[in-house]
Amino acid sequence: MADIESHDYDVIVIGAGGAGLSAVVQSAAAGANTAVICKSLLGKAHTVMAEGGIAAALGNVYPEDNWKVHFRDTMRGGKMLNNWRMAQIHAQEAPERVLELETMGALFDRTRDGRVLQRDFGGHQYARLAHVGDRTGLEMIRTLQQNAVAKGVDVFMEHCVIDLLKDGEHVAGALGYRKETGQFVVWRAKAVVLATGGIGKIYKVTSNSWEYTGDGHSLALRAGADIIDMEFVQLHPTGMIWPPSVRGILVTEGVRGERGVLRNSEGRRFMFDYIPEYFAGDYADSEEEADKWYTQRTETGARRPPELLPRDEVARAIAAEVEAGRGSPHGGVFLDIASRRTPEEIKRALPSMYHQFKELAGVDITKEPMEVGPTCHYVMGGVRTEPDTTESSVPGLFAAGEVAGGMHGANRLGGNSLSDLLVFGHRAGRYAAEHALGLERAPHIDDAEVERLTALAVEPFERDEGENPFELHAELQDTMQDNVGLIRNEEDMKKGLEKIKELQERARRVRVIGNRQYNPGWSEALDLRNLLTAAEMVALSALARRESRGAHTRRDYPETDNEHFGKVNHVLRLKDGEIQLNEEPLPQMPEELRQLFEEKR
Amino acid sequence: MATERRFRVWRGDAKGGDFHDYTVPVEEGEVVLDVMHRLQAQQANDLAVRWNCKAGKCGSCSAEVNGHPTLMCMTRMSDFPPDDVVTVSPIRTFPVIRDLVTDVSFNYEVAKRIVPFQPRPMTEEEKEAGSYLLAQEDIDRLQEFRKCIECFLCQNVCHVIRDHEENKRNFAGPRFFIRNAELEMHPLDTADRRDQLQDEFGLGYCNITKCCTEVCPEGIHITDNGIIPLKERVVDKRYDPIAWLGRKIGFAKDQRRL
């Protein structure tokens, strides 16, 4: 163990995005000796890419908004598969968290009377998203980052975690390495918060960055935690599609919130043709009505434009239009804001979209429509947690943000992610600190286990020949894109699973050249294990859910099955090295919350 | 569609290194970062490149392309003539870790020394509203600074530390002047950072030659809107005899808080 650096903390937080930094700030404030470990530099986590805003029922623009409406919108958007308690806590605490961010120095756009301005987004009944132009995530992460730095928290930047360590049933810390030197590091901790984000890099077309390799999902699974709802992977309806090198980069839903509309090659606003029965009463059936909604909804009672349906509906509609031959030249549809707002308004409300299209695609969005198509964006599934404390089924292991499951059910509403990060990141920090400070003795680290894991990690250097890790990753992305994508069926998914198994076998033979210092080949080789585990979890769960619901669409089972699948979660556990899938009953909400859904219809 | 293009990429570490020549196929619409990835995947698995979002939002992939400090993800290959040999090197001002990756910890150390945001207490009206009441026109100026993605290209290009390593002890750099400007001009903040700016952060080292503004991928007017207003605020406190006299006699108030 001589050449392994080791550290002792009360709480370590893995991941420095919105959830991780919220947890760090709270844990440090609670008096726990806290450190945060992140794969990138501080402040670069995926949260910086969040654009649209933070959903919170502040009621600043529409005073009639409140947590109950937000709760109902969230549950309906998630096709009622959400963990009701998480959705309730989320809706209740989001406003407080937004205002707290402001006392830390965040500067949201303002209403005329000086309050936080809120914008419209898909699936939200009222204008609800606190925002800063279209760079809300940057504002959020910078604010939290600066606060964490001011609190003197230790930050391990560019450190990757290889595995969690345990002491009996309890979590004991983590083993990782420092990218700069390749040095192995052990963090001993009384509590560990997972805030590692998602799994988007298992797909080819994705809005996610290289960090999204499913680390937290896989670490938790290997540590014995329950993982739920992995079949639900959200495709954001609007990603860039041209030129090829930018395919997948996000185009914020804020474009539609700011009156942008979707058109097919015939110029038709096709979303009117795709309003599902489930939402029929809430959405406008003519362009005239829809256009009134933006500014005169209270006076005219106009209903919402269908462009603002939840993301799963819009993504499917775009795919259907393209399949019917009414797509744009590069296989998407048109998103048009140029004909709807003045150039000044567009540049003011959507500056980074303007910049992004101008710089990367040579398109001036104030003059021409954008070409967009679905892109992998978010995984609703993740570590099963106790809603109030965010603790997983492994004692001392907490999870918050995208890596946690249950909050968003079968489909997440836009804007609910940033609020999720704040609400549950805050709770994770608080309860992890409480757990750690209440623990009598520090957990014990098993040196033999550390030695086994580090030996395994350097094996790829010792091979004279073997697989190229980058190629394996590319093959996985193709497999997932083709076989477990937006529209799924049994045959494809079985083929996909077989391929994943084959890749897992080949991943044991990867070879890395060079040395351990900042070696992307080595990082890729180590990430492969997590990527493949995450892909397997998605494929297994998707295969078993024989219905269509939210983001999970089956060609062979197009109906929603409320009698059976509407009442169960798919829970994954590791047993003897194999992933086991179990159906477990969905927690049932109390009567007073159930009534919120009956009032409406 | 792909065309073969030639590149010179600096490879090495703190002990030494040199430019290596590569020929890489380039597709339509690609940026320099795409090419580095293809190089990494096909010819040099261990080529170290730091990146995250590939959309100009995170500020990780800072490098120098044909000598220009830039984000690799926002530098399109179509900007170069087809026969150009494109030179890619790590940012010069910070120690190299490996290949195109540098140790930018200098910046994180400076960040720790900044006096944090210290808001005034809420007024009665604000307590009732449950939040601070701020006018948009009071924060417009600050939101420009908050666009900063911390790519550190301004820090890299600034000759004060780029050409004079020894100045790193006494100079915070444009990024942190902007950070201070945002706090200094904040309508809620109560701290005074002017002495620290001049004495510890070396605001006086800046000779406003504006390279920071030229390289900023977010188009922040670092010099005109940030550094110069800070210099003027320091003048108010330290170098303006009439203002000094006014404060001594007591008729001049601190206009920042009026």
Next chain:
Amino acid sequence: MAARVATGEPETAGGRASISARTLRKDAWWRSPATTAGVLLAFVIYSTWAAFQTTDYTWEPYISPFFSPCIADACHGSSSTWSFVPWWPLPAILILIFPLGFRLTCYYYRKAYYRAFWLAPPACAVAEPHRRYTGETRFPLVLQNIHRYFLYFAVIFNIILSYDAIVAFRDHSGAWGHMGLGTLVLLINAALLWTYTLGCHSCRHLCGGKLNIFSRHRFRLRLWKFVSWFNERHMQFAWASLVWVALSDVYVRLVASGLIHDPRFF
């Protein structure tokens, strides 16, 4: 375990990447500082020469901006009634020191000459030749901080030159209702000097930039926004006004020496 780990043992970290070239830029980065240096030098040479040419700088109703306010004997009894130092032999020296100081400490010109003459730096990402660099932290460059006092003088001079432009609506014998090409030249001169002066960074600061809470100072916010418009174009106005001042001097001299005849509009 150590033996196994050694397979991928890294090098230790330390200094910068070993790249000896002063810059890797391939474009003509030297063009901009060279142009700046050329124009500034030309102006300095011309204005120095002009300062010593103590004849032909005034021709009723015009006066060269280099010699206004007219504080020399030559102006006695003329329309410009500012004369109060009849013994001063080289009025332009006394006068030019104020606009010179204003421009020398100007935040824009500082960039221009630090780059073009000091080469600190000559261009972005091009190494400067100096061994040490302390910027504006020490004497004499710390004096750049008194820029705002030169601004105050610049405003006074602008008022005088605006007055000169207005009196240029009188004819050669002093009667109102005249306008010649010279009137236009002096009007443009005064206007350009105002656009340059209003865009001054110190001016912008004093007008409103120093406030943190604009919403309580509506008028100063409007003023600040107005001044900011000029500030964004400070460089353009700096050059335009500099060149025009010299041209105005040339024009008045040409008319006064009788080389050209001042075309009259009305």
